[in-house]
Amino acid sequence: MSDSWPRRRLLAILRGASEPLDAQELARVTGQHVTTVRFHLDVLTRESLVRQFQQPPRGRGRPRIGYTAVQRSVGYQELAQVLADQLGSDPRRRSDAAVAAGRAWGAKMESVDQPVESLDDAKDLTVTLASELGFAPEREHDTETDEQVMIRLTACPLRELARTHSEVVCGVHLGLMREVLDRNGGRDQVSVRLHPFVEPELCVARLEWLEARAPEAVADVDDTGGEPRLAPSTSRVAPQLRTGEPQLRNADPYLGKQSTNQR
CATH class of the missing domain: 1.10.10.10 (Winged helix-like DNA-binding domain superfamily/Winged helix DNA-binding domain)
Incomplete structure (x- = not known):
């Protein structure tokens, strides 16, 4: 045919x-x-x-x-399982590989001309990107500070896959967001983390403006991978979701700890 x-x-x-x-x-x-x-x-x-x-x-x-x-039924769940298996048995390695794949995807996307010079710029660019990808993002105005903002992702287009392979699916989306922010001037300025399924149908993207970190938040080295990281400040308490919303206790440990300047 x-x-x-x-x-x-x-x-x-x-x-x-x-x-x-x-x-x-x-x-x-x-x-x-x-x-x-x-x-x-x-x-x-x-x-x-x-x-x-x-x-x-x-x-x-x-x-x-x-x-x-005839409407063909594509076995996306089986495909995700095969891909996850090909990335190895270590969830951290799968997450790192997925983030790298997301960055490669972001590098091939048509350039988005939204310069990132502030946290508001980073938020607007992330909302634009998430909208184009079909996430139906919503701003968390009640939790916004000068240091960080949260964006509610209410309609992940790969929700069912992410439930069983979050380190792969969410890792790709995280890498894509980081790459797009970096390409628009956010490198070393803004950190982005993804917190999958804080509610059954809700994920959260957390953006942090690195220039607002306390002076004692200095760079160190993660001895597990040798990649530069920012040590968390002990004098600052991260804002939580607004009252009545779930806390980010279900955050993927492999998706919530890396800043955008890592590759």
């Missing part, structure tokens, strides 16, 4: 149709002879790409044969 433009066109039309179409309707749309359309439909039916339905006749006569495209 792949080498037949007429059949590809018929299949595309059927996939976009809200109801079954018969050969005569398809002939009018494509400009082909109805006999030619029926030939191509027979091939598509044998290849299990379309399905036939009996429809009532228009006026008197025999019932019509309608056609609709």
Whole structure:
């Protein structure tokens, strides 16, 4: 079928149709002879790409044969499991590999021209990116400070995969956010963390402006991986979600501890 433009066109039309179409309707749309359309439909039916339905006749006569495209079910859950297995058995290594993949994805995206010169800029850029990805983000105005903000991600497009493979799915999204922020001037200025499933249908992105850190928050080295990290300040308490919202107790330990300047 792949080498037949007429059949590809018929299949595309059927996939976009809200109801079954018969050969005569398809002939009018494509400009082909109805006999030619029926030939191509027979091939598509044998290849299990379309399905036939009996429809009532228009006026008197025999019932019509309608056609609709077969909706393929893609095994995304199985694919995620295979990918996770290929990334090794160590969740931390899988997370690091996923973050690197997300950065590579971000590097290939069309540049977003939103310079990051402040925490508000970083927040606006992250909300724009999350909206484009389908996360339906919401700002957490009640928890915003001069040092950090939280963005509620209410509609992860890969929610079901993330429930079982958060270190992979969320790692890719985290790496993408970091790369886009870095490319727009946020490198060494803003840290982004993801907290998956603080509620069953809610994840949270936490942005922190690094220039606002206390003086004692100096760089050290993580002896597990040799990557530079920022030691947490002991004099500052991180703001929590607003009253009545869940705390970030379910934060993925592999997604919530790295700053954007890591690669």
